[in-house]
Amino acid sequence: MSSDIYKDIIxxxxxxxxxxxxxxxxxxxxxxTNPLCGDIIExxxxxxxxxxxxxxxKGKGCAISQASASMLTEVxxxxxxxxxxxxxxxxxxxxxxxxxxxxxxxxxxxxxxxxKLGVYGYLGQAxxxxxxxxx
Amino acid sequence: MVEKLTxxxxxxxxEDFPVLRRQVxxxxxxxxxNAATSQKPNAVIEALDNYYRNYNANIHRGIHKLAxxxxxxxxxxxxxxxxxVNVSHTEEIIFLRNATEAINLVAxxxxxANIAKGDKIVLTIxxxxxxxxxxxxxxxxxxxxxxxxxxxxxxxxxxxDIHGLIDExxxxxxxxxxxxxxGTVNSIRDIARLAHRFGALCLVDAAQxxxxxxxxxxxxxxxxxxxxxxxMMGPTGIGVLYGKREHLEKMPPFLGGGEMITEVxxxxxxxxxxxxxxxxxxxxxxxxxxxxxAIDYLRKIGMRNIHDHxxxxxxxxxxxxxEVRGVVxxxxxxxxxxxxxxxxxxxxxxxxDLATILDEEGIAIRSGHHCAQPLMEFLGVPAMSRAxxxxxxxxxxxDVFINALEKARKxxxx
Numbered sequence: 001m002s003s004d005i006y007k008d009i010i011x012x013x014x015x016x017x018x019x020x021x022x023x024x025x026x027x028x029x030x031x032x033t034n035p036l037c038g039d040i041i042e043x044x045x046x047x048x049x050x051x052x053x054x055x056x057x058k059g060k061g062c063a064i065s066q067a068s069a070s071m072l073t074e075v076x077x078x079x080x081x082x083x084x085x086x087x088x089x090x091x092x093x094x095x096x097x098x099x100x101x102x103x104x105x106x107x108x109x110x111x112x113x114x115x116k117l118g119v120y121g122y123l124g125q126a127x128x129x130x131x132x133x134x135x
Numbered sequence: 136m137v138e139k140l141t142x143x144x145x146x147x148x149x150e151d152f153p154v155l156r157r158q159v160x161x162x163x164x165x166x167x168x169n170a171a172t173s174q175k176p177n178a179v180i181e182a183l184d185n186y187y188r189n190y191n192a193n194i195h196r197g198i199h200k201l202a203x204x205x206x207x208x209x210x211x212x213x214x215x216x217x218x219x220v221n222v223s224h225t226e227e228i229i230f231l232r233n234a235t236e237a238i239n240l241v242a243x244x245x246x247x248a249n250i251a252k253g254d255k256i257v258l259t260i261x262x263x264x265x266x267x268x269x270x271x272x273x274x275x276x277x278x279x280x281x282x283x284x285x286x287x288x289x290x291x292x293x294x295x296d297i298h299g300l301i302d303e304x305x306x307x308x309x310x311x312x313x314x315x316x317x318g319t320v321n322s323i324r325d326i327a328r329l330a331h332r333f334g335a336l337c338l339v340d341a342a343q344x345x346x347x348x349x350x351x352x353x354x355x356x357x358x359x360x361x362x363x364x365x366x367m368m369g370p371t372g373i374g375v376l377y378g379k380r381e382h383l384e385k386m387p388p389f390l391g392g393g394e395m396i397t398e399v400x401x402x403x404x405x406x407x408x409x410x411x412x413x414x415x416x417x418x419x420x421x422x423x424x425x426x427x428x429a430i431d432y433l434r435k436i437g438m439r440n441i442h443d444h445x446x447x448x449x450x451x452x453x454x455x456x457x458e459v460r461g462v463v464x465x466x467x468x469x470x471x472x473x474x475x476x477x478x479x480x481x482x483x484x485x486x487x488d489l490a491t492i493l494d495e496e497g498i499a500i501r502s503g504h505h506c507a508q509p510l511m512e513f514l515g516v517p518a519m520s521r522a523x524x525x526x527x528x529x530x531x532x533x534d535v536f537i538n539a540l541e542k543a544r545k546x547x548x549x
Contacts, residue, residue, distance in 0.1 A: 005491055006546055015548070035417035037487050038517050063547075104491060124153055 005098050006063065013067035018074055023056040031119040034110050034135050039065040041114045043073075051080050057114075062107055064100055069111025071095050074085055076115065084119050087112060089134070109134045143440045149527050151176040151432075158287035162497030165532045170315050170343060170476050170523035171501055172365045175429075179368055182428035186421050193417055195394065209420050212427030213410070216375055219430050220341075220360065221351040226381065226409040229376040230423050235265040236343040237361035237376035238309070240413060241338055242269035244386040245359075246307075252278035255304040257335075259284040259321070260513050261314040264506045266340045270309060284310070284514065290317035290466040297326060305335040310340030312344035312355075316505045316521065318449070318476035320344065323355040331356070336382065342366055346433075347474050347525075348442040358382055364422060369429035373422030376413070383409050390415040398548055441526045448524045452477055452533045459540045465514065475524035478505070481540055484547045486518040492546065493520075496539040 026044035033040045045101060046054040052083025057069045075095060076084055092098060092112050100108045113134040120127050142370035149155050152174045157164045166174055186208065194209050210225075217225045231237050246269075250256070256270045261285045267281075274281045284296040292310075301308060306331040313320045327337040338359040344350050345360075346367030352360055359382070364373035378386075388395060388406055392415035397405045406412045433441065450470045456462045461482035467473050481489055486502035493500055501521040504511045511517065522536065 003492060003495055003546055005495070006488070011547065039487075062487040064488070064491075100491075104487070107487065 005100055005104070007098060010063060010096065010098065013070045014063040015129055017057075017066060017070040019056050019070060019077075020058065021056050022058070023054060026056075028118040028122045030114055030121060032110065032117060032135070034061070034065065034106055034116045036106065037062065039107060041065065041110050042068045043069075043111075043114045043118050045115075045118050045122070047081070050082075051078060052076050052084065053078075055104045059109065059111075061110075062104075064096075064104055064107040065110045068092055068096055068108045069114070072111045072115060081119050081123060082113060087131075089118075106135045142434055143526070145444070148436065149529075151178065152527055153177065153180070153526060159377075159497040159499070160495050165535055166530075167498075167499040167522040167524065167528065167532070167536065168499045168501050169525040169528075170366070170521065172371070173346060173368050173525050174527070175368055175370070176432050178432045179370065179425050179428045181286065183370060183421050183425045184422050191421075192471040194420055195411075196450050205420055208424045208427070209418070211428075211477065212323060215427045218397040219350075220345065220377060221353050222377055224380055227377055227380050229378070229383075229410045229413045230418050231374045232419070233363040233365070233374035234340060234371055235363075235374075235376070236360040237359075237374055238266055238338065238340065239269045240376055240389045241361075241378070242273045242361050244389045244413075245336075245382060246270075246273040247276075248385075248387060250274070250277045250306055252474065253304065254279040254306045255300075255302070256281050257284065257300050257305050257308045257330075258282070259310045260286055261290070261292075261317055261319065261507065261510050262309070262311055263315055263340060263342070265342075266309050266311060266338075266510070269507065279306075281303075283509070286317075286319075286455055289468065290314065290319045292319075292321055292443055293351065299331065301329050301333060301335065302324075303333050305333055307336045307338060309340070311340040311342075312350065312505075313341075313347070313474040313476075314466070314510075315476060316478050316507050316510055316519070317344050318473050318478075319467055320348075320399040320472045320474060322472075323357055327356045327358075343474055343476065347438075347445055349545040352377055359459060364426040364429065367426075367429055368432060369426035370419075370422045373419045373426045375426075383413070387414055388415070392416045394418070429461075436526060444526050445524050445528075446470040446473065448528055448530060448533060449473065449475040449477065451530050452522065452524075455533060455537045456540070459544065460535060462540065465516070465519065475528075476521060477521040477523070478521045480516065480519055481544060482547065484543060486520045488547070489520050489540075489543055492543040493536070493539050496535065496542070498536055498539055 023044040027043040031042040041059040116131045190204040194206040291539040330337045336358040339357040341362040345362040360377040365371040395415040463478045490502035
């Protein structure tokens with residue numbers, strides 16, 4: 001029973017997503033979908049002193065999109081907004097420990113895109129091409 | 136056309152398809168995505184190669200040997216298409232890019248000349264986007280209405296909807312012959328008859344039927360029929376519109392340009408006769424020749440044999456899939472009035488995850504909304520996986536597919 005992509009850790013985060021749910025005192029709520037497959041991710045961020053103090057995510061979709069979003073929430077907690085802005089595709093893939101391949105990469109990057117949309121939105125900055133092209 | 140019923144030799148047929156020798160993820164390719172596009176036999180690949188190597192030329196206008204040979208081959212392909220769907224007037228066959236372009240041609244040319252405010256366009260809920268969006272655009276422009284015939288639990292069109300919706304306001308009824316999601320084959324003849332009784336026309340999207348079964352336009356009596364070459368072992372970029380001469384002759388051109396005119400002056404132009412009126416610009420010559428080769432290949436096997444084999448595979452797959460815990464299939468459970476398309480879900484596993492797991496086993500299936508979002512919405516299902524068969528598929532492949540489904544189920548613990 002092995003799969004190159006659906007390693008135990010991915011399936012674990014899919015079945016038992018960390019930081020899943022609502023954050024009542026969130027400063028930012030942001031949502032986006034992958035139009036190709038309808039995957040949806042919402043992020044809720046509490047921001048204090050230029051850092052992500054706390055966050056939650058909600059969503060619906062494939063295991064890759066949900067697990068990657070959940071893993072990301074754990075990593076960015078406590079990080080500065082600049083550090084979040086600097087995160088890229090390679091960081092997400094490192095985190096997941098898989099290469100989802102060209103057809104599924106957008107599933108893996110949806111969480112990062114939503115997170116960045118939230119940060120740029122909070123800062124009142126224009127969304128960069130890099131963010132738009134994630135998914 | 137009488138086709139002899141002979142046993143077909145599937146291993147021998149498989150040898151004709153170079154791609155079937157391929158490995159994917161270190162395993163033999165199992166290609167179950169035939170409703171999206173079919174694989175190509177050597178005969179088709181060689182026909183394209185031969186055209187480009189030996190007689191590549193533009194058609195109709197050149198006065199030289201190569202142009203003559205290319206023109207003959209292109210027109211022979213048209214005759215092959217006409218024979219395949221039992222059309223006696225070859226000029227009723229128009230070469231286009233695909234079924235989508237064929238439907239758009241009718242919506243633009245016939246539609247803009249014949250649809251007015253308050254008119255009704257009747258579709259079915261199981262249509263592919265290509266047979267919905269052109270009509271929505273037309274209806275919005277003209278202030279017409281689009282109505283949808285719904286389906287029952289097994290994926291058959293509801294008779295009371297058909298009779299309730301088609302009336303004197305209806306100008307055209309557009310429906311698929313075989314659903315790319317459910318596999319249902321619709322009784323076109325009865326619906327066309329009803330449409331004609333109200334003076335409405337009938338357009339049939341035959342993209343999923345012509346490649347897999349005998350289709351006779353005289354028998355079903357549709358006014359227009361659209362299909363794509365690439366789903367029937369032909370190349371991409373070549374498709375067909377059949378239209379009854381009485382309609383095509385009255386319709387204004389769709390695209391203007393070279394090839395479709397008799398005379399052009401600064402003040403205006405006059406059109407060629409059918410079918411050239413609708414074939415502006417240099418057409419897909421190689422594509423048409425390749426489609427002709429595909430039709431020769433299909434007819435050599437026999438459309439009835441192809442359909443019988445696919446129904447045997449479909450019946451077997453439906454039975455085996457019902458044994459996998461958590462599998463839900465959509466569409467008719469009987470193989471009567473069906474094509475070899477099985478859409479399904481497995482427990483809570485997202486269709487994209489399932490497609491990836493199967494890909495790791497060398498199995499190509501489709502997942503998503505299958506370009507039929509209104510149908511998905513009607514069924515209340517966001518995404519489905521789909522296995523679709525062609526004559527080269529086998530029961531052994533279905534067995535590997537079933538094992539992969541079991542593997543996915545265990546992996547996801549559902």
